[in-house]
Amino acid sequence: MSKIDDVAKLANVSKGTVSNVFSRKRPISAAVAERVLEASKQLNYIPNHIARSLATKQTMTIGLHIPFVNHIFFNSFQTHIISGITSHAATRNYRILLDTISQQDLDLPNHSSLPMDGAVIIDPTKEDERIKLLHGVNMPFVVIGKPSNSDIEEFTYVDNDxxxxxxxxxxxxxxxxxxxxxxxxxxxxxxxxxxxxxxxxxxxxxxxxxxxxxxxxxxxxxxxxxxxxxxxxxxxxxxxxxxxxxxxxxxxxxxxxxxxxxxxxxxxxxxxxxxxxxxxxxxxxxxxxxxxxxxxxLRPFYLGEMAVNMLFRKLNIAKGTVSNETIVQASIIEKGSCRSIIAN
The missing domain is CATH 3.40.50.2300 (Response regulator)
Structure with missing residues (x-):
């Protein structure tokens, strides 16, 4: 596994600069930060706190990433997904860490500094930055929804058709x-x-x-x-x-x-x-x-449960193989808001 020294050497900066890029304790120029992040990606470097988490599973925490914009508000579909996620996570004594960083403010240091063993991403967008950044630090994650990041070949996701x-x-x-x-x-x-x-x-x-x-x-x-x-x-x-x-x-x-x-x-x-x-x-x-x-x-509660189950398998917490794609079937619940206009 690559060390901070290797990243510093490849990026032509000090170890302190590499540490500051990920800890955000001191301001770093955009050009230097980009160089450090690119070196980290090439070397598959994982910051120490993440490496410890992946090795020991001591955080007992799953990150939940929802695309907030102006304020925190969940529609009913998201609420039921979250219920499924928290319910299934609790069966293994795992907590959920809700990421409230907006789409505009996403960056790798923020993600890499979160104390979590893995993550669930909800509502993916085209070339989703959350997926890109978690992939960049080798953080195990599962997506609820079909991912569409052209530079990543393989995903683990659960979705409806x-x-x-x-x-x-x-x-x-x-x-x-x-x-x-x-x-x-x-x-x-x-x-x-x-x-x-x-x-x-x-x-x-x-x-x-x-x-x-x-x-x-x-x-x-x-x-x-x-x-x-x-x-x-x-x-x-x-x-x-x-x-x-x-x-x-x-x-x-x-x-x-x-x-x-x-x-x-x-x-x-x-x-x-x-x-x-x-x-x-x-x-x-x-x-x-x-x-x-x-x-x-759309069975959102079950989507949430399945996402956590798939993540637990990726973390070797639960037994079973990890399928890259799991599709949950949906059905129409017919009530009183649609009528036939076919003439008798």
Whole structure:
């Protein structure tokens, strides 16, 4: 295993400078820090505290990395995943360390200084910096969601089949006679949203339904509130532009709440005048709306449990081989927010 002396020699700096890059005790120029990090990556260098953790497992801690932006707020899907993670971690007396560093502030020293044996990453984005940085310090990790980092060849992840989810939700509405379906999706930067869009479009193609440009919309950014996006986009499409839409697919329950507010403002009743289905929906919230919302059961609690189980196997805490990919099947929970418009 490489030592700090080797990194210092390759980066042409002192051992103290290498230590400061990782400990952040003193300011280091960007050029020098980059040189040290590149040398560390080439040599597969692991800072001492991480090496001790990986060798002894004494931290008994798993890092949980969620992409925060402006504030800490969990949607129901994330909340259920976290419950699954903490529940399964507790079976081995492991604690969860929640990483509250925003996407903009990510850097390797911050990650390498966290006292943890491994990590779980939620909601991966394209070329995700969290994955890149944890991979760079050889920290064992599992991703919930399909990773998309072009410079890393092998991942361990658990996910739903999101192409199938996009397909199934659209197919469900098409089979009820809907041909003008609007999908309000997550931000394009998230790998899950791209896959769901593929499935959405595939359903139209296979059922020979003509697609319109206004049928699909990515949320502009992670920073925008889902409620606001659902409300504003629905008002714009159905109110201002008066486009023909008979059914809406909402990516999560917060977005669906915005859609319902907009439909109420437009005096459009669900499901009589507009059908609505939620993908990442919380069954408890769906039971409190009027009408009850049709949702997809993505089994988020089980996703969290599986991620920790896979991580424990990577850490040699649990027995069994580590599969690079584990897919958890989803299903539609039909309630009262979608209606058939097929003429009898």
């Amino acid at each position: 999101n192409v199938q989810i996009g397909y199934d939700t659209c197919k469900y509405l098409i089979e009820k006679g809907h041909k003008h379906i609007m999908f309000l999706n997550a931000p394009e930067a998230m790998t899950v949203s791209v896959d769901r869009k593929k499935g959405f479009e595939k359903a139209f193609e296979e059922h020979h339904v003509e697609q319109q440009s206004y049928f699909h919309h990515f949320k502009p950014s992670l920073k925008q509130e889902s409620v606001d996006f659902g409300y504003n986009k629905t008002l714009e499409m159905l109110g201002d532009l008066q486009l023909k839409v008979t059914a809406i697919i909402a990516d999560d329950d917060q977005l669906a709440m915005g859609v319902l507010r907009a439909l109420s403002a437009l005096k459009l009743a669900v499901p009589e005048e507009m059908s609505l289905i939620v993908i990442s929906g919380d069954p408890s919230i769906a039971q409190k709306t009027e009408p009850l919302l049709t949702t997809m059961d």
